[in-house]
Every structure is written in structure tokens, then in C-alpha cells.
Amino acid sequence: MAYHQLLNATVNYLEGERAHGRRHVNVDPAKLSVLFRPLPPMPVNPIAPAECQSMPELRAQALACTRCEHLVASRKQVVFGVGNEAADILFVGEAPGADEDARGEPFVDAAGELLTRMLKAMDLAREEVYITNILKCRPDTPNQRNDHRAPTADEMTACSDWLHRQIDFIQPKVIVALGKVAVGGLLEMENAPITKMRGTWHTYRGIPLMPTFHPAYLLHKETMQNKRAVWEDLLAVMEKTGLPISDKQRGYFLKH
Ligand code: URA
Numbered sequence: 001m002a003y004h005q006l007l008n009a010t011v012n013y014l015e016g017e018r019a020h021g022r023r024h025v026n027v028d029p030a031k032l033s034v035l036f037r038p039l040p041p042m043p044v045n046p047i048a049p050a051e052c053q054s055m056p057e058l059r060a061q062a063l064a065c066t067r068c069e070h071l072v073a074s075r076k077q078v079v080f081g082v083g084n085e086a087a088d089i090l091f092v093g094e095a096p097g098a099d100e101d102a103r104g105e106p107f108v109d110a111a112g113e114l115l116t117r118m119l120k121a122m123d124l125a126r127e128e129v130y131i132t133n134i135l136k137c138r139p140d141t142p143n144q145r146n147d148h149r150a151p152t153a154d155e156m157t158a159c160s161d162w163l164h165r166q167i168d169f170i171q172p173k174v175i176v177a178l179g180k181v182a183v184g185g186l187l188e189m190e191n192a193p194i195t196k197m198r199g200t201w202h203t204y205r206g207i208p209l210m211p212t213f214h215p216a217y218l219l220h221k222e223t224m225q226n227k228r229a230v231w232e233d234l235l236a237v238m239e240k241t242g243l244p245i246s247d248k249q250r251g252y253f254l255k256h
Contacts, residue, residue: 015200015201015202015203016200019200019201052165054169055085055166055169055170058162058165058166058169059080059081062078062080062136062162063077063078063080064078065078065136065137065159065162067158067159068137068155068158068159070140071137071138071139071140071155072137073140074137074138074140074142075101075137075138075140076101076102076104076138077101077104078104078136078137079096079100079101079104079105079106079133079136079137079138080132080136080162080166081106081130081131081132081133081166082105082106082126082130082131082132083126083127083128083129083130083131084127084128084129084130085130085169085170086170086171087128087129087130087170087172088129088172088173088174088241089124089129089130089172089173089174089175089176089237089241090129090130090131090132090167090170090172090174090175090176091107091115091129091130091131091132091175091176091178092132092133092134092163092175092176092177092178092182092185092186093106093107093111093115093131093132093133093134093178093179093182093214094133094134094135094150094151094178094179094181094182094214095133095134095135095137095138095139095150095151095181096133096135096136096137096138097109097138097147097148098138098147099112100112100133100138101137101138106131106132106133107131107215110216110219111214111215111216111219112215114215114218114219115131115178115215118215118230118234121231121234121249121252122234122237122238122243122249123243123244123249124243130166130170130172132163132166133182134151134156134159134160134163134181134182134185134186135151135155135156135159136159136162137155137159139151139152139155150181151181151185153190156181156184156185160185163185163186167204167205167207171207172207173207173208173240173241174207174208174209174210174237174240174241175204175207175208175209175210176209176210176212176233176234176237177209177210177211177212178212178213178214178215179194179213179214179216179217180192180193180194180214181214182211182214183197183202183209183211186204186209187202187204187209192211194211194213197211198210198211198212198213198229198230198233199211199212199229199232199233199236201236201240208240210233210236210237210240211233212229212230212233212234213226213229213230218230224253227253228253231252231253232253235249235250
């Protein structure tokens, strides 16, 4: 795992440099040669799901997951994901909330409605993309007045196989990571600096990944600047996936 974390960090650093217009980096040849050594085998994950050949099989296994006892006890259902299983664009959020837990579908709350509107602005329907979360169960909140909490690192690790396997099946052209938890979960970073990272391309196992603000953050901080930033990120995603972009779409925020 350390090797892949290092590789991700290197790729992200270089992409950041390129985004800032830098074209050259000085590297010690001895250090560079390490990158050309054969990849060490991925560590065997003791909690990897049993082999399965299709998304429906993976879904059936995930719906019966019992890895996090506390979440099994509190959840109404596992929220696996929805949409086109061969989608070009995969949207990844944080975790189901109360509404998603009740409906069994990600992003059906107010933030979800905003995500649906964002898709519509891209001329896409929810059915044309795939939508899921880092965590497939709603984080429990015993003895807490606020009924929302972010997933813990242990929960994200326990749940990560499901997402990795979903991505293996979908093979999207682009992943959109919604918010810092999604970015951190996918790129294995603690405290991903979303404000700094959004708007620049990163890579998840060779797939271009665009970090952007979570729709819930947008609802909370609905400034023109934030809305415009997210729209620019989505335009970059449209460009990368070859979606047509009209003048109207390009100009949405130009007059503000
Ligand atoms: N609903 C989801 O499914 N995921 C989030 O991250 C937020 C709301």
C-alpha cells in the first residue's frame, strides 16, 4: 500500500507542478531508477470481497456486508450506488445520510437535488452517469444531537474494496470526487486540501480524477465564486470525456 500511496503522491505532485506551468523537475537519477523497478504485488486484503464476475454480484455481496458491526446495527440498508454501470463519468461522494439510508439510493437529499441540477446543466441525466459514495453505510451518530458525521479512517478502509471493485467494473473515463472526504478516500490522503486541489486533474489508478466541492458545501456556502468554480470543474470533465459544450454552457458564469 505504501508504494501505491507514494506513486499517487508523486503523480499528484507532478500534476500540480504542470498545472502551475512548470515543465521540468530535477530528479536524482538514482531515485528515478526506483520507479522502473517491477511493481511489488498488491498486499492481500484479508477482507477483500469474494470473487465476483459482475456488478449485480458485487452489489449482492455489498448489500450483505457485515464488516462494520456498529454500522450494520444502525443502518436501514446498504447504499451501493446507482446509474449506468458503463458510464463515462463516475461521481463519488462521502457517505449516505438519513434520506439515502431510507431510500437505498445515494444523493437523494437536498445536496442530491443540487447534484441532479448540476448534471442537468451538463445535459446529463442521473441514469447516464454512475453515482456512489466512499462509504456504503450511513455513519451512525449514537448520543449525538447532530445526525451527521464524517466517516472514520477505519470505516473508509473497511469499505474501500467495494468502491475499488465498482470502479474496476465501470472503468469510467473520468472520476469526479465530490468534497474532501471523497478525494481523501480515493487518493489515500488524510485531510485532502480540497480548495487547493479542485480544478486540477489528479489520477486514480490511471483514471483522470477531478476533485471539486461537495454539493452540500455549495448549499452551505452558495457564493457565485464557489458555484463558478464547480462549474469550471464540470466543464473540464465535459471536455475530457468529449461531451459537446454549447456557448450557453461555456458562458453560464461569464456575465457575473
Ligand atoms: N448524500 C450522499 O449519498 N452522499 C453524500 O456525500 C451526501 C449526501
